[in-house]
Amino acid sequence: MKIIxxxxxxxxxxxxxxxxxxxxxxxxxxxxxxxxxxxLTLVVLVWYAYDTNSIARVTRERWERDGVLGATYAMxxxxxxxxxxxxxxxxxANPSRLLVTARVNGNFRVYGDRVxxxxxxxxxxxxxxxxxQVSTGWFEIESLVQMKGKSVAAMIAERTDANHxxxxxxxxxxxxxxxxxxxxxxxxRPVFFDFVRWAWIPELGESAx
Numbered sequence: 001m002k003i004i005x006x007x008x009x010x011x012x013x014x015x016x017x018x019x020x021x022x023x024x025x026x027x028x029x030x031x032x033x034x035x036x037x038x039x040l041t042l043v044v045l046v047w048y049a050y051d052t053n054s055i056a057r058v059t060r061e062r063w064e065r066d067g068v069l070g071a072t073y074a075m076x077x078x079x080x081x082x083x084x085x086x087x088x089x090x091x092x093a094n095p096s097r098l099l100v101t102a103r104v105n106g107n108f109r110v111y112g113d114r115v116x117x118x119x120x121x122x123x124x125x126x127x128x129x130x131x132x133q134v135s136t137g138w139f140e141i142e143s144l145v146q147m148k149g150k151s152v153a154a155m156i157a158e159r160t161d162a163n164h165x166x167x168x169x170x171x172x173x174x175x176x177x178x179x180x181x182x183x184x185x186x187x188x189r190p191v192f193f194d195f196v197r198w199a200w201i202p203e204l205g206e207s208a209x
Contacts, residue, residue, distance in 0.1 A: 069184065070095045071102065071129070071176045078138075081198045084152040086141030088200070090121065094129040098178040102127040107171040107188070108144050111163075115147035123173065141193060144168060156195045168193040170200075 076089045094100040105123030108115050117139045119125040129135045142152050145168060155167055174186045191202045 071100050071184075073104075073174060075200055077199060082152070082156055082195075084140075084142040086152055086198075087138050088141065089136060089138050091134050091136040092127055092129050093134045095132060096178070097131045098180060098182075099131060100129045100179075101177045102129060103173075103175040105173040106139075107173065109169045110145055110148040110150065111166060113148060115144050117144060141168065152195070159195045164194055164196070165192045165201075167195060 072093045072095075074091045074093070076091075078087045078089055079085070090104070092100075092102050092104075103123050103126050104121055106117055106121045108117055108121075116122055118137075120127060120137055121139050127135055127137075145151065145155055159167060169190065169192045172189045172191055174189075176182075176184045189202055191200050193200050
């Protein structure tokens with residue numbers, strides 16, 4: 001785009017110089033001056049259009065980057081230690097000026113068997129996060145383990161060093177979109193729930209291939 005604008009300016013000036021040289025003997029000075037002014041004005045307008053387009057493009061790129069890259073999530077366990085229902089608050093923050101939608105899929109499993117939560121946490125319905133706001137929801141551990149005929153008390157009693165990382169797990173998948181078409185998909189994040197420590201424990205690294 002810059003090359004086009006510069007090239008147009010050079011061509012316009014070259015034509016103006018040629019026209020002035022050709023008409024120098026026959027044209028009136030006022031006519032020559034008007035032609036030169038019009039040519040310079042055209043060059044300035046083309047360059048102004050280029051700058052305006054560049055500013056708009058940079059602004060759009062910044063908004064797109066801030067929209068999907070600025071979105072974050074947080075999980076926080078509520079309630080007394082070891083007590084049902086084990087409500088987990090889940091929040092998505094959108095610090096940008098763009099409307100952001102998000103898809104959250106927990107991929108919950110109890111002892112390796114898939115269990116369902118709510119549609120907002122199973123990837124069946126998207127979150128709507130308004131500009132510079134935080135959307136917060138929740139799901140319960142008791143409801144998840146009940147899908148396999150368990151209870152929080154039973155899971156605590158069954159917890160051992162050998163099984164504590166497989167009793168209740170999630171493979172958290174997150175996708176974000178903004179109103180300008182920006183898209184970001186995060187790698188799945190393995191997390192397990194420790195019923196003795198009473199906390200969601202995420203894996204902090206990735207396995208080496």
